[in-house]
Amino acid sequence: MLLAGVMLARADTADELKARADAARGGDQAKLCLEYAWIALKNADSLFTTGDVDKAQAKIQEVVAYAQKGVDAASESGKQLKQTEIKLRKLADRMHDVAESLAFEDRAPVRQAVNQIQQMRSELMVRMWGPQAEPKSKS
Numbered sequence: 001m002l003l004a005g006v007m008l009a010r011a012d013t014a015d016e017l018k019a020r021a022d023a024a025r026g027g028d029q030a031k032l033c034l035e036y037a038w039i040a041l042k043n044a045d046s047l048f049t050t051g052d053v054d055k056a057q058a059k060i061q062e063v064v065a066y067a068q069k070g071v072d073a074a075s076e077s078g079k080q081l082k083q084t085e086i087k088l089r090k091l092a093d094r095m096h097d098v099a100e101s102l103a104f105e106d107r108a109p110v111r112q113a114v115n116q117i118q119q120m121r122s123e124l125m126v127r128m129w130g131p132q133a134e135p136k137s138k139s
Helices: 002-023 026-050 053-077 081-100 104-129
Strands: none
Touching: 002 026, 002 053, 026 053, 026 081, 053 081, 053 104, 081 104
16 A cells, blocks of 8 residues: 555655656756656656556657657757756666666557657767767767
């Protein structure tokens, strides 16, 4: 019973954070969107662990959507750019770890999401430091 109460409180907190992220603007929105993306990734990992793959994959897509929303807010406002880049790197690294823990048939959509987040990060780095920040292709 206590565990259910804790899970419900965490869900309320995540929903509240999501609502605050949607309502915020500029650098605050970038920060809140990436905080929510991190929580959504943790929730997706839990869903994968319990075997609810469809809900987990939907949550992964929500992570990507909120990461993009955060990048857009940071880019438009010119605020929280470096912090957003750092959070994207950490998000992509953690999502990669989640993907590697999954059954083979469940990995592809998560790996695609990792690639999308890495692309967002690359574009943000180019925005901050110019074309010389573009990652070199692996040969």
